[in-house]
Amino acid sequence: MEHADKNRNTLSFLAHFEGPCPRCGFKLHHPTSNNCPECGFILLVTLKKPFQCTSWHLFLFGLIASLGVCIDQAGLFFAARVYQGSPIMWAWVLPELFFFVLIAAGIVLWWKARKWANELSNNSKLFIGAAGLVLPIIWFNIIFWLFVLTS
Numbered sequence: 653m654e655h656a657d658k659n660r661n662t663l664s665f666l667a668h669f670e671g672p673c674p675r676c677g678f679k680l681h682h683p684t685s686n687n688c689p690e691c692g693f694i695l696l697v698t699l700k701k702p703f704q705c706t707s708w709h710l711f712l713f714g715l716i717a718s719l720g721v722c723i724d725q726a727g728l729f730f731a732a733r734v735y736q737g738s739p740i741m742w743a744w745v746l747p748e749l750f751f752f753v754l755i756a757a758g759i760v761l762w763w764k765a766r767k768w769a770n771e772l773s774n775n776s777k778l779f780i781g782a783a784g785l786v787l788p789i790i791w792f793n794i795i796f797w798l799f800v801l802t803s
């Protein structure tokens with residue numbers, strides 16, 4: 653839609669509008685321009701799809717939270733050694749960095765798979781959503797037990 657069309661549609665809508673300015677709350681009474689007379693806010697009528705949490709979002713949350721788990725543990729290993737005045741144990745930090753890169757790549761792939769993920773069956777979506785919610789816990793345990801069993 654062209655800018656001129658948006659402006660014309662907004663003015664047409666505003667010609668019948670009575671209500672508060674979305675920014676300052678000033679009571680607008682059939683405004684004749686697309687600026688609030690009180691605060692100057694540009695008024696624009698748009699159609700927006702309301703946000704809907706999907707299994708894709710839940711799994712994305714899981715990946716991002718898992719990334720946070722890696723950063724947290726790598727930072728802890730790093731800070732603890734520096735605090736003690738001991739040399740950095742790269743054998744502890746490197747697996748964290750490897751998983752960090754792996755999960756970051758997973759986020760890129762998952763971002764690209766959005767359309768595919770939204771067309772899956774309801775059972776698959778349910779599984780993916782649930783997996784997203786437990787993913788950070790799974791990553792934490794993988795990293796934690798890897799550390800415990802190798803040190």
Ligand SMILES: [Zn+2]
Pocket residue numbers: 673674675676677678688689690691692693
């Ligand atoms: Zn206003």
